[in-house]
Amino acid sequence: MTEDLERKTTPWLTGGLDWEGVAAALACLLVGLLLSWVWDPLFWVGFAAMIAALMAARWSNRVAPDLANGIVAPCDGVVVSVTRTDAPGEMRMTDLATTRIRISSSPAATNRLYAPIAGSLESLITEDGEHSVPFAMRPDADGLAVSYLLFESRAQQVGVRIATGGLGPRQELEAETGDIMRLGRVFGKRRLGGWCDVYVPANAGQLIWPGQTLVGGETVLGRLKSGMDEEDAFESMSGEAGELPLGVTEDDEVEEDDYPEPDEADTPDDPAVMLARLKEATKNKPED
Secondary structure, X not given: OOOOHHHOOOOOOOEEEOHHHHHHHHHHHHHHHHHHHHOHHHHHHHXXXXXXXXXXXXXXXXXXXXXXXXXXXXXXXXXXXXXXXXXXXXXXXXXXXXXXXXXXXOOOOOOEEEOOOOEEEEEEEEEXXXXXXXXXXXOOOXXXXXXXXXXXXXXXXXXXEEEEOOOOOOEEEOOOOOOEEXXXXXXXXXXXXXXXXXXXEOXXXXXXXXXXXXXXXXXXXXXXXXXXXXXXXXXXXXXXXXXXXXXXXXXXXXXXXXXXXXXXXXXXXXXXXXXXXXXHHHHHOOOO
């Protein structure tokens, strides 16, 4: 049952802040105030840290589209490139020939991560980052905190590589291998932006282009190929050319001559005609 937004006075208020982020922001503000007693300009160091903590704590509610075989964006960001390339070995995809959709997220992007397809989480690999690399300026730089996730639905796979800076608790995944996920389900957090590579089958339909802004959990990237296309489905119902449809045998065939002509077919009398005949018979009936 969908939520009735007309009853809300602020329907645009669909997000909030994580409590741990708010606590961290208050702690940074307190540190800034203490540093200002030593030297006034040091207050702005704590203030900048407070703003960063608040940005890292931002989240937003999202509504996934009701789309069969759909692929949605795992996070907020901008499409950097769409290229044909092989999936990395850590992804453990059976089909290495894939299309990579590279997404870049700003530090102010919301922190939630969303399941790109409806299916199961088949593989999860994480690599801790180095504190000496606070920002992910390049997607393949050394020292980044990286996670590899493989989602599968009806023997079709979609891989997601998430990368961000190594300083602090930047990634927090709330899913385990074997979990069943619906489309757009939240499976973790990535704080202060970074990079996200989505590996989809090469034959998947694409609906995005470089430069497009994505809304995590809502923007449709494409559609997985159905297990049976329309032509195969038609053939399975009607049979091969020259064959009878499924469920019909030669004995069930009906010749054209077996159908009666319209004049020969028995049709029920009109109720008005029957009533008129009954009245006429009553009038003509002799009285006792």
